[in-house]
Amino acid sequence: MGVDLNLLVSLNALLEERSVSRAATRLHLSQPTLSTALGRLRQHFGDELLVRTGNSYRLTPLAEELLETTGQALTWTDRVFDTRPRFLPEVAQREFTLVMSDAQLPIFGRALAELVADEAPDIRLRFEHSTARMISPGVEWLRDIDALVLPHGILADAPSLDLYRDRWVCVVAAATARRGPLSLAEMSERPWVTPYHPRMPVLSALHRMRQSGVEPRAAISTEDFLAVPHLVAGSDRIGLMPQRVARLAVVTEAVAIVDAPFELGLLVEALWWHPVHERDPGHRWLRQVAVRAAQTLAGPEAPLTSA
Numbered sequence: 001m002g003v004d005l006n007l008l009v010s011l012n013a014l015l016e017e018r019s020v021s022r023a024a025t026r027l028h029l030s031q032p033t034l035s036t037a038l039g040r041l042r043q044h045f046g047d048e049l050l051v052r053t054g055n056s057y058r059l060t061p062l063a064e065e066l067l068e069t070t071g072q073a074l075t076w077t078d079r080v081f082d083t084r085p086r087f088l089p090e091v092a093q094r095e096f097t098l099v100m101s102d103a104q105l106p107i108f109g110r111a112l113a114e115l116v117a118d119e120a121p122d123i124r125l126r127f128e129h130s131t132a133r134m135i136s137p138g139v140e141w142l143r144d145i146d147a148l149v150l151p152h153g154i155l156a157d158a159p160s161l162d163l164y165r166d167r168w169v170c171v172v173a174a175a176t177a178r179r180g181p182l183s184l185a186e187m188s189e190r191p192w193v194t195p196y197h198p199r200m201p202v203l204s205a206l207h208r209m210r211q212s213g214v215e216p217r218a219a220i221s222t223e224d225f226l227a228v229p230h231l232v233a234g235s236d237r238i239g240l241m242p243q244r245v246a247r248l249a250v251v252t253e254a255v256a257i258v259d260a261p262f263e264l265g266l267l268v269e270a271l272w273w274h275p276v277h278e279r280d281p282g283h284r285w286l287r288q289v290a291v292r293a294a295q296t297l298a299g300p301e302a303p304l305t306s307a
Helices: 005-017 020-027 031-045 061-081 105-119 140-144 184-189 204-211 225-232 243-252 281-295
Strands: 050-053 056-059 094-100 123-129 147-151 160-173 191-195 217-222 238-242 255-258 266-272
Touching: 005 020, 005 031, 005 061, 020 031, 056 061, 094 105, 094 281, 105 123, 105 243, 105 281, 147 281, 160 225, 160 243, 160 281, 191 225, 217 225, 225 238, 225 243, 238 243, 243 255, 266 281
Parallel strands: 094 123, 094 147, 191 217, 191 238
Antiparallel strands: 050 056, 147 266, 160 238, 160 255, 160 266
């Protein structure tokens, strides 16, 4: 049986989408056309590849193995034939949707927006707020957005690029700040404003506290980092937040950054995306701009230039 290169494109879409209808939509083909292609692929490999389970499909073991190689094969095919159009940012008209926390938006989001405005005036950026309910361990939900900015520790099976480092710090009302770090007793006795749920795996600072004998009493939990200084000001609460965004808050002189008696830990912020975006020329450009935006960030938490 001669192999049609178009079958490779169909195979990759079917394996990534795990759906004939979604693969057809992605390739701008009809469902009968993709069904025919799936039949030819099944005949060629002598395997079902996609097996219906309820209202969805699962990949056979052979299909799981093929999924890893079809993407690589298409990448080399693209390079050989140069079949995909170039992305010209200076004339492109497109909207990219990125999900990130409010702590990342005024830091990384602003740097990204400035570079995009300079290089691609007709490109629109849509920023959506990340929440604990939105972020799930799997990667399928990433299909509907272009990228997610999230520290390492939650996602594992999606492509990613490291962007920049940050570190956890404590903030307190300026009137309660004193010279020297907080004591262990203060950290145990005073109420806390913590981000997200205390058991979120990304909150390495809380793990470090417990390892040091501090069990923080979370009086308030919030998914809005920019609200933490307002919830701390004028109170005896201690807030936990990334240092870069905390520095924006201390200019109000209502709160101050204070040290803990031990290192609270680093954050490595990364850009994550669904594999379906891997070879999209526009998405490649977006990822390159994201890395360059991270490299412009100043401060002791150096950007990750080797990402």
